[in-house]
Amino acid sequence: MQPLAAPFPATRFRRLRRTPALRALVRESTLSPDDLIWPIFIREGEGVAEPIASMPGVERLSVDRAVAAAREAVSLGIPVIALFPYTEAASKTPGAEEAWNPENLVNRATRAIKDEVPGVAVMLDVALDPYNSDGHDGLVQDG
16 A cells, blocks of 8 residues: 655745745735834933933933934834833822823923824823822822
């Protein structure tokens, strides 16, 4: 009795790898700049680029510098930025009231960026830890 295994071809035609267009059509996945989100850490001030010690090569930027960073992101094909505010201790409270201030840092930065770089999407973290004096991500009740 003969084995049921089919013989492997002596020649393997790589018809799906022949041209860049065919390779792109059948590739498993792809990653390009339009898949990325550029994080921008912001702080009060003007012309400020303050290094973040725990993240070498990353800086907290003032609003004017954040606008420039957003412009750079778009020029590189990155369509979305995410803003993360640094709030001074004096503005933090147990009720995180600064989060609801229409003139807080992240709101001003968002408006400035959208005015100067209208095509960029701005993503914001809804957590309260930047504004809460307890450092919690939400409000603490009876605790």
